[in-house]
Amino acid sequence: MDVEDTRRYADLWAHVESETSRRLLLAALDAFADHGFEAATTRDIARRAGMSPAAVYLYYRSKVELLEKIMRIGHESVLQEVIDAMDGHVSAPDRTAAFVTAFSSWHARFATLGQVTARELRALPPERFGEILALRQATERLVADELERGAAEGELHVDDLQGTVRAILSLGVDSARWYAPQRGGDPESIGQLHADLVLRMLR
Amino acid sequence: MDVEDTRRYADLWAHVESETSRRLLLAALDAFADHGFEAATTRDIARRAGMSPAAVYLYYRSKVELLEKIMRIGHESVLQEVIDAMDGHVSAPDRTAAFVTAFSSWHARFATLGQVTARELRALPPERFGEILALRQATERLVADELERGAAEGELHVDDLQGTVRAILSLGVDSARWYAPQRGGDPESIGQLHADLVLRMLR
Numbered sequence: 001m002d003v004e005d006t007r008r009y010a011d012l013w014a015h016v017e018s019e020t021s022r023r024l025l026l027a028a029l030d031a032f033a034d035h036g037f038e039a040a041t042t043r044d045i046a047r048r049a050g051m052s053p054a055a056v057y058l059y060y061r062s063k064v065e066l067l068e069k070i071m072r073i074g075h076e077s078v079l080q081e082v083i084d085a086m087d088g089h090v091s092a093p094d095r096t097a098a099f100v101t102a103f104s105s106w107h108a109r110f111a112t113l114g115q116v117t118a119r120e121l122r123a124l125p126p127e128r129f130g131e132i133l134a135l136r137q138a139t140e141r142l143v144a145d146e147l148e149r150g151a152a153e154g155e156l157h158v159d160d161l162q163g164t165v166r167a168i169l170s171l172g173v174d175s176a177r178w179y180a181p182q183r184g185g186d187p188e189s190i191g192q193l194h195a196d197l198v199l200r201m202l203r
Numbered sequence: 204m205d206v207e208d209t210r211r212y213a214d215l216w217a218h219v220e221s222e223t224s225r226r227l228l229l230a231a232l233d234a235f236a237d238h239g240f241e242a243a244t245t246r247d248i249a250r251r252a253g254m255s256p257a258a259v260y261l262y263y264r265s266k267v268e269l270l271e272k273i274m275r276i277g278h279e280s281v282l283q284e285v286i287d288a289m290d291g292h293v294s295a296p297d298r299t300a301a302f303v304t305a306f307s308s309w310h311a312r313f314a315t316l317g318q319v320t321a322r323e324l325r326a327l328p329p330e331r332f333g334e335i336l337a338l339r340q341a342t343e344r345l346v347a348d349e350l351e352r353g354a355a356e357g358e359l360h361v362d363d364l365q366g367t368v369r370a371i372l373s374l375g376v377d378s379a380r381w382y383a384p385q386r387g388g389d390p391e392s393i394g395q396l397h398a399d400l401v402l403r404m405l406r
Binding site for chain 1 (some may be wrong): 239362367374403406
């Protein structure tokens with residue numbers, strides 16, 4: 001992760017108390033992204049954070065607690081970002097475009113987090129899996145509601161609601177897999193391109 | 204993996220000599236999907252194949268050799284499938300639709316393989332990474348060429364070639380992440396839905 005990324009992620013968990021906790025979240029995120037949750041070790045996370053493995057346990061009881069925290073912050077962040085983006089728009093097409101722009105931009109901007117949140121869902125303990133799933137479903141429902149309303153008002157053409165919602169989410173989720181600043185394009189312009197393509201899909 | 208899946212994957216590596224080699228590929232694929240390549244162990248792969256760990260080494264020198272084989276078969280399979288699907292179609296829109304149908308269907312039909320091929324690219328040794336990347340780029344070029352031709356002939360509307368190609372591929376690649384038969388829809392109808400959405404995008 002470069003300096004720019006580190007700064008962006010620092011903002012994302014600015015509300016987490018203690019600088020060390022925040023540093024550990026970043027170290028864990030990098031370790032999970034590089035090795036996968038299961039293969040990542042507390043020793044590696046500690047090394048990346050410049051701490052001893054024993055010191056990690058003063059902040060987090062386990063590797064899974066770090067994952068839970070990362071997953072919750074990630075899913076709350078994307079949900080809040082699409083809510084904020086849609087706010088102030090009225091028509092179903094405008095609100096849909098705002099959703100897509102924010103959702104795809106978020107996944108490019110926080111590509112490492114987007115990869116980990118999509119890949120490691122099953123590594124969560126059952127009670128936490130349910131919480132995170134509820135956040136994913138809330139995000140999904142925001143765009144599904146707009147497509148339904150737009151179709152009912154005759155402003156959007158939707159043949160298969162569930163399939164179209166999945167396609168819209170796929171554009172964003174997969175951006176986290178391929179996006180890298182050096183491949184050209186900034187997160188915002190990827191979001192706008194996807195919004196343009198989606199509005200075309202729905203004409 | 205259920206019986207239906209096992210049969211489908213058996214067909215995919217029918218050309219691999221020896222039933223044991225084929226059984227090991229399936230066992231390795233399942234282990235990589237469940238734990239990630241790095242955390243998967245030869246012991247677990249052997250157990251899934253009903254063999255001793257030592258016996259695995261009579262067939263494959265290492266876990267990475269199993270991954271290489273799986274990656275090559277997967278990438279060759281999807282490339283061949285889109286070539287076959289496009290064959291016989293002439294116009295750029297028809298060839299694009301055939302590509303999208305085949306590409307998205309393949310990723311739903313072989314969802315486990317699609318997840319592993321997308322996730323574990325970086326686990327390949329450098330010389331194999333290059334080979335697999337070339338297969339991915341050949342697949343990508345097939346659809347990029349049609350979009351370019353369609354735009355030149357005035358049959359397709361393309362503002363951002365690279366971004367649109369990526370969006371088309373994302374629909375398919377991400378299907379491997381979320382698709383499960385019990386979630387409704389068969390691979391073929393997902394492919395057709397995506398082809399319909401993509402043609403709308405390009406009007």
